Amino acid sequence: MDLGRIQKELKEIERDTASGVSVDVMGNSLQRLRGFVKGPRDTPYEGGMFVIDIILEDQYPFVPPKMRFITKVWHPNISSANGAICLDVLKDQWSPALTLKTALLSLQSLLALPQPDDPQDAVVAKQYLSEHTKYAQQAKSWTENFANPALASTQEQKVGQLVDMGFDEANSRAALRAAGGDVQAAMERLLSE
């Protein structure tokens, strides 16, 4: 993996604060990162802060980074169940000249301009085409409920607490979701597994 390039990319993202995207390093490896994308203005996603799980493979930048929404989003091209993204530049149209920043900016523009003809979530896409106002309402309510910046930070803190106790991150996240955000209940759930 080209560590020099990733460090340069991270510096560039840090320097540019106006773009509305940022990246955090998880732990001490640069293999797993966390991206943050601000919801674009004049869309149902406005005001939200969307968290994206980024996995960089060893061949990066010659293969696209694996990106997935951790925050639940109501969007035709993003799975409402697991956050999988349908975007060509993260798949067959990837180019090594693209960076984490440009990829996150592409996600931001995807939020602004959904492509219902090439859907990831068929239910949302159908709703987007037939009942647009209903779609906008639902997307807005999901943004308020799941992509609230204050909520996101407390959620991350809770996950951090569980990870510090020695639990696996993915399991902690699932347990927290199941326990409705209660750290104590999530911990008991994890211990009983």
Place this chain on the structure above:
Amino acid sequence: MPVHPTSLLAFWAEVVALCCSVPCRYFFSRRRCDKGDDCRFSHAAAAGSELERFEEPCMFYARGRCTEGDFCRFQHIRTEDNRVPAADRRTPSECLDRLQEGLESLSLGQSTGPDGCAPEALGEAESQLQEQLHAECEAQPLCEEFTASGSCREGDDCSKAHGNWCSSCSKYALHPISRLAYLNHLGECGARVRHSRTNMDASRAVTCSICLEVVLDNPDKGQRKFGLLDCQHSFCLTCIRQWRSNTDDQVDLESAVRTCPICRCTSHFVTPSNTWPANDEEKAAIRLAYMSRLAKIDCRNFDFGRGICPFGSSCFYRHADRDGTPMAQQVRWYNTADGVRKSLQPTLLSSFLENDRRFFNLRR
């Protein structure tokens, strides 16, 4: 009758012991053996024995050079019927010696000569002699081996001139005697260095869009090369080659891999270059030079007419037979069941007879 294993072992031990006492013929004749310490034959015995010399002259030495050097068993003498003309065989040092001798005899003649030679005539004779000998030495070309490496197997016996060190091209390329050749070389070298320095200055700031580093700052000297595409975007040769050799299923071959990572214009090949071309003419010149270099290399697919090159007449490599005669080839194409277009490779009768895997795959 079955051979007893112990007797076989003893036999081999005997063979090995015998070998160990026999002098190694390679070490004996050349004072070196490629097998080194693993050699089964004795190097000590070989080193102790004297080389057996023949009376006959060495034919390679007579023609100009013998790679065996001092270890050659034939006589290194140059006879009158040698193929190299006598004038060509005169070494620069010999020329200088003769010049010195000639001058000395002239000055001796001046002091002791009974006929009392006039000083003007003497000066004239001296300059004539000098001119004549200089002309002989100046006509001698530079020894290529010495120019490149600073040493020559012929040593002082070399029939060609051994040049002096040129610091701009880092070669022994300055003619020791001919002033004209000396100045010519300095002029050429200076122009080349000036040109490459201005080019290098312009290339120094160019960064690769893939690794985001300045191409000429790469710690590995061998990787300080640009890969030129049809567009104006800059990449390291290694980065763009790695991207274009991408066989990952995730990425589309035609619309992503074969195109420029920035502007997505299709480029069919990458041209390596040491400098970043300032304009289109320079780029065209670099491409042309690259193509002409490739055109001298025999195509591996074509294999002197035995194989089929799928690139046909548009292949950059040379399609010729072993004599260098250009050969054209008609490529036949077929579509596989999966819709992939493939070139038809020659099928030999032997592949059917020898249970060739290809044949069985076809049948299945």
